[in-house]
Amino acid sequence: MDNKRRGAPVSLIEIAREAAVSPATVSRAFNRPALVQAKTLERIMAVAEQHGFRPNRLGSSLRSGSTRTLGLVLPTLSNPVFADCFEGAEMRARESGYSVMMTVTHYDPALEAAAVHRLIDHQLDGVILTVANPRQSAVLKALKTRGVSYVLAYNESSTHPCSAVDNHAAACDMVEHLAQLGHRRIAFISGPLSMSDRAATRLTGSRSRARSLGLSLIRHYIMPSHTQTDNGILAQMLDGAARPSALFCSNDLLATAVIVSLRELGYSVPDDISVAGFDGIRYGTVMSPSLTTIEAAGYEIGKTACHLLLEQIEHQQSRSQQVPHTLITGASAARLNLPLTHRP
Amino acid sequence: MDNKRRGAPVSLIEIAREAAVSPATVSRAFNRPALVQAKTLERIMAVAEQHGFRPNRLGSSLRSGSTRTLGLVLPTLSNPVFADCFEGAEMRARESGYSVMMTVTHYDPALEAAAVHRLIDHQLDGVILTVANPRQSAVLKALKTRGVSYVLAYNESSTHPCSAVDNHAAACDMVEHLAQLGHRRIAFISGPLSMSDRAATRLTGSRSRARSLGLSLIRHYIMPSHTQTDNGILAQMLDGAARPSALFCSNDLLATAVIVSLRELGYSVPDDISVAGFDGIRYGTVMSPSLTTIEAAGYEIGKTACHLLLEQIEHQQSRSQQVPHTLITGASAARLNLPLTHRP
DNA sequence: CTGAAAGCGCTAACAG
DNA sequence: CTGTTAGCGCTTTCAG
Numbered sequence: 279m280d281n282k283r284r285g286a287p288v289s290l291i292e293i294a295r296e297a298a299v300s301p302a303t304v305s306r307a308f309n310r311p312a313l314v315q316a317k318t319l320e321r322i323m324a325v326a327e328q329h330g331f332r333p334n335r336l337g338s339s340l341r342s343g344s345t346r347t348l349g350l351v352l353p354t355l356s357n358p359v360f361a362d363c364f365e366g367a368e369m370r371a372r373e374s375g376y377s378v379m380m381t382v383t384h385y386d387p388a389l390e391a392a393a394v395h396r397l398i399d400h401q402l403d404g405v406i407l408t409v410a411n412p413r414q415s416a417v418l419k420a421l422k423t424r425g426v427s428y429v430l431a432y433n434e435s436s437t438h439p440c441s442a443v444d445n446h447a448a449a450c451d452m453v454e455h456l457a458q459l460g461h462r463r464i465a466f467i468s469g470p471l472s473m474s475d476r477a478a479t480r481l482t483g484s485r486s487r488a489r490s491l492g493l494s495l496i497r498h499y500i501m502p503s504h505t506q507t508d509n510g511i512l513a514q515m516l517d518g519a520a521r522p523s524a525l526f527c528s529n530d531l532l533a534t535a536v537i538v539s540l541r542e543l544g545y546s547v548p549d550d551i552s553v554a555g556f557d558g559i560r561y562g563t564v565m566s567p568s569l570t571t572i573e574a575a576g577y578e579i580g581k582t583a584c585h586l587l588l589e590q591i592e593h594q595q596s597r598s599q600q601v602p603h604t605l606i607t608g609a610s611a612a613r614l615n616l617p618l619t620h621r622p
Numbered sequence: 623m624d625n626k627r628r629g630a631p632v633s634l635i636e637i638a639r640e641a642a643v644s645p646a647t648v649s650r651a652f653n654r655p656a657l658v659q660a661k662t663l664e665r666i667m668a669v670a671e672q673h674g675f676r677p678n679r680l681g682s683s684l685r686s687g688s689t690r691t692l693g694l695v696l697p698t699l700s701n702p703v704f705a706d707c708f709e710g711a712e713m714r715a716r717e718s719g720y721s722v723m724m725t726v727t728h729y730d731p732a733l734e735a736a737a738v739h740r741l742i743d744h745q746l747d748g749v750i751l752t753v754a755n756p757r758q759s760a761v762l763k764a765l766k767t768r769g770v771s772y773v774l775a776y777n778e779s780s781t782h783p784c785s786a787v788d789n790h791a792a793a794c795d796m797v798e799h800l801a802q803l804g805h806r807r808i809a810f811i812s813g814p815l816s817m818s819d820r821a822a823t824r825l826t827g828s829r830s831r832a833r834s835l836g837l838s839l840i841r842h843y844i845m846p847s848h849t850q851t852d853n854g855i856l857a858q859m860l861d862g863a864a865r866p867s868a869l870f871c872s873n874d875l876l877a878t879a880v881i882v883s884l885r886e887l888g889y890s891v892p893d894d895i896s897v898a899g900f901d902g903i904r905y906g907t908v909m910s911p912s913l914t915t916i917e918a919a920g921y922e923i924g925k926t927a928c929h930l931l932l933e934q935i936e937h938q939q940s941r942s943q944q945v946p947h948t949l950i951t952g953a954s955a956a957r958l959n960l961p962l963t964h965r966p
Numbered sequence: 967c968t969g970a971a972a973g974c975g976c977t978a979a980c981a982g
Numbered sequence: 983c984t985g986t987t988a989g990c991g992c993t994t995t996c997a998g
Binding site: 424 | 631674698702708722724725726740767882905
């Protein structure tokens with residue numbers, strides 16, 4: 279009847295008073311209803327309902343030491359793989375009754391540190407994060423010091439729990455594919471490696487496979503960011519006799535940007551030059567030309583990372599898990615056509 | 623020296639003891655440092671630093687009644703406009719020292735309700751949300767009852783504060799554009815309208831403009847979801863003499879799916895049929911054909927929504943703000959080519 | 967400018 | 983099955 283509208287949020291104590299039980303019993307009614315007599319439970323719930331009462335998690339968290347909230351720290355959601363990663367992680371979190379606090383770092387290690395501190399001040403039970411480089415991350419050290427559970431997503435590491443694809447192997451696969459198409463001079467394009475150890479590993483993997491296949495050394499061209507190109511650098515790269523016939527870009531967003539730039543520079547993809555990406559964003563298949571890439575399912579990475587984190591929080595077992603990748607053959611990388619003048 | 627590693631998180635009380643001041647002074651040192659003598663402040667900060675102390679927000683929130691955390695409830699991040707919306711909102715939130723808790727509903731009103739309750743149990747200071755339909759939303763009622771501030775994003779409403787584009791006007795613009803290209807029979811394609819009032823408004827807008835321009839009535843075809851097509855329905859739609867020459871899809875993801883389906887059904891876009899979308903996702907420009915669409919900047923919507931929400935929380939003023947839209951002319955909608963048999 | 971005291975809402979021992 | 987008691991970490995009057 280007297281449902282309070284707006285204002286005075288009722289507390290558990292008042293519910294207890296009205297239901298003529300102790301606060302502890304009301305608490306039990308909500309947390310372990312099995313411990314409360316059916317009749318008492320019913321009465322408590324009736325009173326609670328009538329007031330629209332829901333337990334205040336702040337009080338509960340403060341007392342119990344668990345917020346049932348996880349943090350998610352990702353470089354950006356502009357890249358659909360990270361958006362997928364969120365969805366995978368949140369879905370898994372929700373399944374176990376956890377909420378998710380999220381923040382993006384735009385690949386900036388300074389923001390990264392600030393973001394993580396802001397998050398852990400909220401006393402999160404754990405954090406899933408993608409850092410620039412786990413080997414020299416102040417953030418990971420801070421988490422460890424404070425005893426906050428965490429799992430890396432996308433970053434590979436032998437010293438920290440993580441959920442990622444085998445970037446080295448995936449890059450090998452791509453180089454092998456390009457080689458099979460007849461390419462012998464491949465270039466690797468990425469943003470600054472200091473911002474992404476994934477890109478660095480992909481480069482290393484590419485080079486090692488190129489070597490073992492007897493291809494030319496893969497040259498590395500660095501764009502201003504991980505998602506934008508510099509036409510000047512591209513033009514220079516394509517100027518000269520030893521120019522690459524295929525470009526392996528460290529991610530799909532960059533590959534997309536490269537294709538647009540090449541078009542602006544008067545090159546046709548894949549007729550004049552082949553382009554491959556990494557990530558397997560869904561838009562790759564509807565692009566023109568469709569993107570040759572490595573699928574590294576973001577949803578799986580996020581879901582797995584969250585699963586590992588919960589294992590760590592709830593069962594104190596810390597482990598890593600690799601997520602499989604697949605080569606997606608698109609139209610952006612084609613069989614090498616020797617120029618007319620070189621044909622027999 | 624004796625930096626505690628892992629474990630026993632230091633509390634403000636211990637810092638106070640060690641700095642030989644009262645807890646209240648330590649609290650002031652962190653919240654209103656100006657109220658503390660420089661020397662005392664320095665000493666407190668030194669001790670705090672030494673222990674890696676950071677105030678526990680749970681205690682602070684419980685006592686002060688503010689968590690400095692906002693909730694964000696969106697249908698899905700698979701749609702890049704919502705990912706952008708998050709980035710805009712989070713950026714604005716961070717600017718004012720707020721953190722963001724996020725959840726996705728997959729357009730499901732049941733999930734919507736559960737999600738919002740889970741969030742507000744965390745005592746958020748406010749919530750930004752996109753609901754199926756604000757006119758009959760249990761969720762909005764719940765927020766109002768509990769006195770939680772909120773702002774709608776994407777939903778338009780005259781009774782709730784919101785940040786959105788003028789969907790009616792934008793749809794009019796698109797129909798006008800298609801009419802200018804010579805199209806007289808346009809169809810509107812969307813998911814179930816009960817899941818999205820935006821789609822409903824866009825349909826209404828389209829029809830009203832079609833009427834005023836003297837075009838045929840715009841027929842509405844409903845796909846199983848807002849992002850996936852049913853080839854059967856499409857095939858049926860295109861079977862017959864009065865088939866539409868242009869399809870206006872309620873969002874870009876759906877438009878993309880429609881283009882793929884049409885291709886599977888043997889139609890060429892835009893030669894056989896024109897397709898337009900709504901949202902202005904960035905991949906639209908690199909698709910083939912590039913997408914004709916309405917740009918409704920998600921980043922702006924999110925940023926504005928957050929700004930309005932903070933105004934509400936911090937200055938008790940509640941208002942709405944419209945975000946401008948623009949027509950993007952792509953290649954997916956072309957001038958109507960009359961079939962040869964009909965040409966003079 | 968600083969301290970003492972009270973308590974935000976809840977839960978975890980421990981008794982009964 | 984239920985109650986009592988104490989206190990999680992912090993801020994906020996109100997005095998000094």
